[in-house]
Amino acid sequence: MSDTYATITVETQGRVGVITLNRPKALNALNTELMTEVVGAAKGFDASPEIGAIVITGSDRAFAAGADIKEMSSKSFADVQSERFFGDWDALAALNTPTIAAVNGFALGGGCELAMLCDIIIAGDSAKFGQPEINLGVIPGIGGSQRLTRAVGKAKAMDMILTGRQMKADEADRLGLVSRVVPADQTLSTALEVAATIAGKSAIASSLAKEAVNRAFESGLTEGVRTERSLFYSTFASDDQTEGMAAFVEKREPNFQHR
Ligand code: HXC
16 A cells, blocks of 8 residues: 555555554554544455455554543543544444454553454553543543443443553453453564455455354344344355365365455
8 A cells, every 4th residue: 555644554464454553752652643544544454355354453652542531631522423423443343354353552432442342352462451431530432432342241331431541462362352362572573474364365254254143242133143244155156165065075275266
């Protein structure tokens, strides 16, 4: 991608798109410009057949310390309501392409919510997750009260959201908020490895698999199983299903064409 950005850097590594939040002085606080850039870059990767997974990361000190409080502080109810403040973040959860958050340091408020918008969270052992909005007299607004509760259950979510306390990586791992915890200096490399593995699969199958898992998050068991069954059937309309199964029978590696 040739676009230039003010608040992020964007690169590709093979079939993996990498978005790095880059507002170090503000601990990668999420302002509107950054949201627009991240969502735009992610949609660009999603539209590219050359990209099979997206990694979103920050710095060693902070993945992101939340929504930019300085930008938000003077807004009124009418402002946030009429501009659908931060509503564009929802587009990240709707991507076909699997997304991986590589988290070191603070992932607080909107930063924790951004990580949870991703399909997989790889956490460094320095990572600290939290929803401290209560300390500012507000509540989570990018899905935190919903996704955190589904991820860790009501008891822990209430604890986090009502006290604003931070949760270290080992607790987040125990509770199932994150997929893996690794030494902090290996967070990005691990995320890139996982992303490269996913990007090597059939892009059609991975997007349908992601849709099926997300349905478990959003619906009851009967509807979820029904959705999974019909998504499973639809994989039989793809060339990649023919190739994947032929490769197994012929004892060779599949050569997926992502169609
Ligand atoms: C704007 C922020 C910021 C934020 C940190 N900074 N977090 N600026 N918005 N969310 C800035 C600080 O003002 C400071 O800049 C610089 O980053 C370094 O921060 P320090 O506080 O000096 O660092 P430290 O003492 O190490 O403390 C780190 C911290 C603390 C624990 C992460 O910064 C903190 O509590 N930040 C706020 C976390 C938070 O409340 N997040 C939730 C936001 S609400 P200057 O220039 O002053 O030195 C939210 C709602 C989402 O996310 C929903 C919206 C729809």
